[in-house]
Amino acid sequence: xxxxxxxxxxxxxxxxxxxxxxxxxxxxxxxxxxxxxxxxxxxxxxxxxxxxxxxxxxxxxxxxxxxxxxxxxxxxxxxxxxxxxxxxxxxxxxxxxxxxxxxxxxxxxxxxxxxxxxxxxxxxxxxxxxxxxxxxxxxxxxxxxxxxxxxxxxxxxxxxxxxxxxxxxxxxxxxxxxxxxxxxxxxxxxxxxxxxxxxxxxxxxxxxxxxxxxxxxxxxxxxxxxxxxxxxxxxxxxxxxxxxxxxxxxxxxxxxxxxxxxxxxxxxxxxxxxxxxxxxxxxxxxxxxxxxxxxxxxxxxxxxxxxxxxxxxxxxxxxxxxxxxxxxxxxxxxxxxxxxxxxxxxxxxxxxxxxxxxxxxxxxxxxxxxxxxxxxxxxxxxxxxxxxxxxxxxxxxxxxxxxxxxxxxxxxxxxxxxxxxxxxxxxxxxxxxxxxxxxxxxxxxxxxxxxxxxxxxxxxxxxxxxxxxxxxxxxxxxxxxxxxxxxxxxxxxxxxxxxx
Numbered sequence: 239x240x241x242x243x244x245x246x247x248x249x250x251x252x253x254x255x256x257x258x259x260x261x262x263x264x265x266x267x268x269x270x271x272x273x274x275x276x277x278x279x280x281x282x283x284x285x286x287x288x289x290x291x292x293x294x295x296x297x298x299x300x301x302x303x304x305x306x307x308x309x310x311x312x313x314x315x316x317x318x319x320x321x322x323x324x325x326x327x328x329x330x331x332x333x334x335x336x337x338x339x340x341x342x343x344x345x346x347x348x349x350x351x352x353x354x355x356x357x358x359x360x361x362x363x364x365x366x367x368x369x370x371x372x373x374x375x376x377x378x379x380x381x382x383x384x385x386x387x388x389x390x391x392x393x394x395x396x397x398x399x400x401x402x403x404x405x406x407x408x409x410x411x412x413x414x415x416x417x418x419x420x421x422x423x424x425x426x427x428x429x430x431x432x433x434x435x436x437x438x439x440x441x442x443x444x445x446x447x448x449x450x451x452x453x454x455x456x457x458x459x460x461x462x463x464x465x466x467x468x469x470x471x472x473x474x475x476x477x478x479x480x481x482x483x484x485x486x487x488x489x490x491x492x493x494x495x496x497x498x499x500x501x502x503x504x505x506x507x508x509x510x511x512x513x514x515x516x517x518x519x520x521x522x523x524x525x526x527x528x529x530x531x532x533x534x535x536x537x538x539x540x541x542x543x544x545x546x547x548x549x550x551x552x553x554x555x556x557x558x559x560x561x562x563x564x565x566x567x568x569x570x571x572x573x574x575x576x577x578x579x580x581x582x583x584x585x586x587x588x589x590x591x592x593x594x595x596x597x598x599x600x601x602x603x604x605x606x607x608x609x610x611x612x613x614x615x616x617x618x619x620x621x622x623x624x625x626x627x628x629x630x631x632x633x634x635x636x637x638x639x640x641x642x643x644x645x646x647x648x649x650x651x652x653x654x655x656x657x658x659x660x661x662x663x664x665x666x667x668x669x670x671x672x673x674x675x676x677x678x679x680x681x682x683x684x685x686x687x688x689x690x691x692x693x694x695x696x697x698x699x700x701x702x703x704x705x706x707x708x709x710x711x712x713x714x715x716x717x718x719x720x721x722x723x724x725x726x727x728x729x730x731x732x733x734x735x736x737x738x
Contacts, residue, residue, distance in 0.1 A: 316361055316527065316549075323347050323472075323636040324571060328721030330636075330643040330650075338711060340721040343635045344571040345707035350628030351564040354470065355600055356388075356607040357622035358557040359395070363387025363608075365550055368525035372534070372542055375524075381611050388608035391554070395561045396601045403592050406562070413555050420548040421502050425509055427545060431536040432513035440511045447521075449685045459682045465626055467503060471496040473563040486655040561600055569596040575718045578710075620695035623680065627700050630677035634670060641666045 324344035331339050366387050367379040398406070448456040474481065474491045481488055513532050514520050520528035529549070533542045572583035587594045607621055643650055644663060658665055681697040711719075 316365070316529070316553075323632040324574075324576070325722045326636045327639045328723045329652075331639040332642065336723055337716070337719060337721050339635055339639065340723075341576060341711050341715040341719050342704070342707045343632050344574075344576045345703065345710070346628045347632045348568055348571055348576075349703050350625055350632060351560075351567050352600060352603045353607070353622050353628065354625035355557070355560050355564045356604040357625055358553065358560050359388045359391040359604050360384070360608060360611065360622060362391045362550065362553055362557060364526060365546065365553075368527050368530055369543060369546055371525050372530065372539060379526075381613075381615055385608045385611050388611075389605055391557060392601045392604045392608075394554070395558050395604075396597065398558045399562055399565070399597050400590070400592070400594055403590055406559075413552075413559075416555070417552050418502075420552050421506065423548050424545060425506060427536055427541075428509045428513045428532070432532065433515050433535060434512045435515065437512075440508070445517065447517075451686075458679050459684065461676070462623075462626055462680050465676055465680075468496070468500065469625060469629060470560065470563070471499070473560070489656045561597065561604075564600045565593055565596040568600060569593040572596065574722050575720075576715070578714050616693075616695070621699060623694065623696040624699055624703075627677060627680040627696055628703075630673045630680060631700075633673040634677060637666055637670045637673065641670065 324340045324347055327343045328336050328340035363384045364379075364387075367377075367384055371377045371379060444453055444457075446453045446456045448459060450456045450459070471492055474488050474495065481491075510529070510532065513535070514528070515535060520531045523531035523534075525531065530542060530546060533545045537545065569584055569586075571577065572580035574580075577583060583596050583599060584593070585595050586592065610621065641663070644666065681694055681700070683694040
């Protein structure tokens with residue numbers, strides 16, 4: 239067996255104090271035409287990364303990207319490096335643990351985003367089947383037809399993200415406008431035309447539909463649907479290398495994207511609850527979607543098609559943007575040698591300045607996952623539910639590492655241009671507690687008892703992928719993966735160590 243690769247230690251770095259900083263950055267001669275600001279160049283140099291993408295996303299476009307991709311109000315009716323969490327773990331975890339924790343976090347992050355990308359395309363396909371069933375009551379939706387709709391959606395995603403990639407940053411604000419206008423249309427129709435329940439029934443009546451012993455347990459399990467609709471607010475972090483002045487505007491986009499979507503989502507849920515005359519009828523609607531049942535109580539069939547399109551079109555663009563973020567996350571982990579075949583995934587098309595191979599790989603994963611639906615929708619639903627569990631696990635590890643550094647080694651934190659100030663530690667603690675809490679409940683089945691058709695198989699898949707990541711670390715990661723922290727420029731590392 240080959241000898242283990244030797245990675246730099248703190249004494250090794252300190253011996254390089256008299257050496258000039260590592261500046262293999264001839265590519266930065268093209269920084270101007272790639273749209274990178276001086277601060278962007280400094281940030282990329284500090285992290286030891288080459289600017290390969292064009293920074294075409296301006297601050298408002300970055301906010302729009304975050305809000306449209308998250309699509310909270312649409313999904314809630316239905317159910318500054320591209321690396322993100324694994325990079326933060328690598329940079330802020332303890333020296334002895336950073337490689338192992340970063341590697342496993344990277345694998346779980348890739349799993350989460352790939353599962354999320356597949357779930358969005360699957361949801362689009364099933365909505366289309368629901369619309370067909372409204373126009374043709376004799377239509378019997380089958381799983382293989384749903385899979386074909388997924389493949390069609392994935393093909394559309396690939397075409398947009400490869401051949402129309404240069405246009406996406408320019409239309410982000412239009413997509414944001416579409417996101418809000420569609421919300422206004424649905425909200426107004428429900429307020430004006432839907433039959434309304436009383437405020438007492440909406441806010442004081444609760445039903446235990448899961449068959450659990452207590453309402454509280456059902457509530458805890460049911461919150462996963464709301465979490466799913468609120469996920470991916472950190473998507474802009476995976477686009478950091480394409481956002482101008484990213485160190486300032488990416489965190490702002492994440493924060494305000496979450497707040498805006500949270501407000502829109504909360505408002506639509508309240509009006510939606512007022513507009514459901516019969517919960518049992520809504521859940522048993524032939525279309526498979528309670529919101530379509532609600533629309534049918536408001537408008538004609540043509541109106542149902544129009545209102546559903548107001549949801550479907552933003553969701554389609556959300557799927558397109560989700561694939562962009564998924565591909566960048568996959569690309570970043572491959573670039574840091576997280577995969578055995580990483581060189582191919584980390585290749586950037588020199589003409590379009592995008593990771594075409596990572597985009598194609600992400601589309602292929604969505605298609606492969608959709609094939610599982612042909613044999614069992616239960617298995618497929620278990621896979622897409624990993625979007626919640628896997629993301630919660632990566633959040634837990636990354637927040638823990640940042641909190642560790644913030645409390646015990648604050649001088650190692652890089653200079654920041656945007657901060658929560660004195661609220662940083664409390665926010666980290668609250669966030670850590672909640673993601674662990676959500677991770678626990680994400681594995682519970684919808685109803686008690688062991689029934690193969692109702693069991694939440696996501697826990698099996700989650701543990702399986704975790705085991706695979708551990709095996710891959712043993713046979714590949716510990717020899718080839720150092721984590722992003724290895725590429726942090728020597729001058730930055732020396733400065734941080736000296737400040738200690």
